[in-house]
Amino acid sequence: MHTPSPTIITGTTRIFFMLAHPIEHVRSPEVFNPEFERRGIDAVMIPMHFAPEDFAEGWAGMKRMRNLGGIVISVPLKEQALTLADAADETALSVGAANTVRREPDGRMVAANFDGPGFMQGLLGGGRDAVGRHALLVGAGGAGRSIAFSLAAAGVASVHINDVDDGRAVALAAEVRRRYPALAVTSGTADLAGRDLVINATPCGLHPETDPVPVDIAALKPGMIVADIVMKPRETPLLLAAQRAGCDVRFGNGMLDEQLGLMMRFFGY
Numbered sequence: 001m002h003t004p005s006p007t008i009i010t011g012t013t014r015i016f017f018m019l020a021h022p023i024e025h026v027r028s029p030e031v032f033n034p035e036f037e038r039r040g041i042d043a044v045m046i047p048m049h050f051a052p053e054d055f056a057e058g059w060a061g062m063k064r065m066r067n068l069g070g071i072v073i074s075v076p077l078k079e080q081a082l083t084l085a086d087a088a089d090e091t092a093l094s095v096g097a098a099n100t101v102r103r104e105p106d107g108r109m110v111a112a113n114f115d116g117p118g119f120m121q122g123l124l125g126g127g128r129d130a131v132g133r134h135a136l137l138v139g140a141g142g143a144g145r146s147i148a149f150s151l152a153a154a155g156v157a158s159v160h161i162n163d164v165d166d167g168r169a170v171a172l173a174a175e176v177r178r179r180y181p182a183l184a185v186t187s188g189t190a191d192l193a194g195r196d197l198v199i200n201a202t203p204c205g206l207h208p209e210t211d212p213v214p215v216d217i218a219a220l221k222p223g224m225i226v227a228d229i230v231m232k233p234r235e236t237p238l239l240l241a242a243q244r245a246g247c248d249v250r251f252g253n254g255m256l257d258e259q260l261g262l263m264m265r266f267f268g269y
Contacts, residue, residue: 009044015067016045016267019081020074023049025206025232027253028072031260041269043069052076059084063107070102070267075203078113078142085111094179095149097142100263112266114259115143116150122254123227127154130197133225134158138190138214139201140165140172143229147201148176158184160195162214164202192219198242200228205236213237222246229255 018028032045048071050058055077062068073081078097082088085101088111092098098111120127127150135156137148140163151159159176163169166187173187192198192215204211205228215238220226226242227250239249 010042012042013067014041014043014069015065016043016069017048017062017071018045018074019048019050019055019071019077021049021051021076022206023047025230026074027231027256028074031256032072032263035260035264039269045072050077052080055080056084059109063103063109065103068103070100072263073099073101075141075143082111082113085109088112091116091146095142095145097145099142099146099259100266102267113142113146114262114266115255116146116148117262118255118259119143119147119227119229120150120154122256122258123250123252124154124225129225130154130156132157133197134160134195135197135199136160136162136190136192136195136215137199137201138162138204139199139229140168141201144201145172147199147229148172149179151199152176152180152183152185156183156197158186160191161185161187162190163187190215192216192221192224196224198224198226198247200230200236200238203230205230205238206232208233208237211237213241217241217245220245220247224248225250228252231256 018026020026029045036043082098086108092111092113100112102110124130161169161173169187173185177185200214204214224247226247228236229252230236231252242249
């Protein structure tokens with residue numbers, strides 16, 4: 001009996017896309033294709049590069065692809081994906097972004113967001129390592145929004161949110177406060193004073209030679225947990241600096257690894 005393989009694509013193969021801008025850093029095809037092969041699933045995941053201004057037109061084409069199983073979405077397309085979707089789960093709606101979309105047989109696109117659960121499970125021990133911590137979250141985009149609500153639900157002592165777009169950080173802080181009124185939630189500069197959990201939820205680190213480090217590395221101290229959602233390179237400049245400072249570092253790969261099972265179930269496997 002033939003076992004379907006990502007290297008053997010036929011007329012019956014279901015297609016999945018990984019979407020991002022830029023695309024070179026994505027890791028999802030490296031995770032999903034071996035999983036499809038391991039389970040004997042006749043499917044393949046292919047990276048697709050859409051710039052934000054082209055995404056709506058590309059989305060319309062994907063809706064018409066009858067052998068499309070679904071898509072995984074990375075920055076900066078997550079907010080657009082939710083807007084374009086026909087339906088969405090509660091998490092995607094609450095954070096205003098989607099990172100996974102399933103195409104139904106009738107062409108409807110159903111969105112979900114597994115960023116927060118994947119991050120908490122893969123990098124913070126299912127949330128246990130966040131309890132009682134004073135968190136600095138850098139990045140209020142699609143992933144950052146999901147992580148912010150997950151941190152609040154896990155029981156952090158406080159959350160301080162920073163973003164290059166100050167208005168976006170202010171708005172996210174206000175939304176988290178509304179849902180968790182007893183939690184201290186603030187926004188502003190990426191100040192590490194009083195923080196013992198530092199999270200980079202931005203793309204900074206994808207290009208180590210040119211990207212700025214999202215925090216003042218001179219303020220990193222032993223006892224801090226420092227987590228980075230960037231997956232390639234595994235050791236970002238932030239995490240390298242955190243290691244030198246004696247921090248407890250958490251690598252971004254764990255986030256996708258934990259999301260894999262959630263996404264596979266969402267896709268119907």
